[in-house]
Amino acid sequence: MTKTPEAAPARETIRHPATDTLDLAHVLRTVGDPLRLSMIRVLAAEGELLCGALGERMGLPKSTSSYHTRLLREAGLTRTRQDGTLRYISLRDADLESRFPGLVEVLVSQADDAA
């Protein structure tokens, strides 16, 4: 376990699935969780947010918030941009619109709660 001897620091890029490989069932399963659906709505309403800000909105501990933002990213719903130690999360709305036209609108438009 010496430090890996790579010359290039290889800036450990954050992985995002390509738009044309996004899987509808995966996307739906991921967003079919009240907490994550709320997150998507907040992002749609407010644009780019810090991971921490998003988590605090929902009253989540850091590790939980990190977990859910990872799921959203891996399903292709959000993009994560790193700036120093900060991570800005945003909705991949154009990508989603191009792959699943109409989906974002469905997710974001509130069905009035008659429950």
Added chain:
Amino acid sequence: MTKTPEAAPARETIRHPATDTLDLAHVLRTVGDPLRLSMIRVLAAEGELLCGALGERMGLPKSTSSYHTRLLREAGLTRTRQDGTLRYISLRDADLESRFPGLVEVLVSQADDAA
């Protein structure tokens, strides 16, 4: 454990959630399963089908098929109509359209598989 002494046979109706109480997260979670998403697509393409026919399409044993059709019904995605010992399943497309405009279209239109 004598037989329940109720005079009325009470025809044990199949329960369906009312359209205006359908919950988006619940609907999405339910349809966010490749198997159930396929079922929805088959129903959209072919209209009303027998529970058994739907299950055979997917190569499922009866109990599994019954389980998934129940989840679809409880989330409000499908309607089940009983006729003797048969149960016909159909998509609640008009109800879904009225509560979540655009959703059915998203579920049913195939994103071409570039994976």
Added chain:
DNA sequence: TCGGAAGTTCCAAATGTTTGGAACTTCTGG
């Protein structure tokens, strides 16, 4: 009245998801 067909329910095993604390990494400012 019997037998079979269609479905459901029951159940336990296997599998997957969610949670949050603690330890860790990385970056920034002083």
Added chain:
DNA sequence: CCAGAAGTTCCAAACATTTGGAACTTCCGA
């Protein structure tokens, strides 16, 4: 160089979903 802030990863416990066989209920036709 150090402290602190932002996030991630690790981990184990709690919880939920999925699977399919077996037993059961209902209805229909002969």
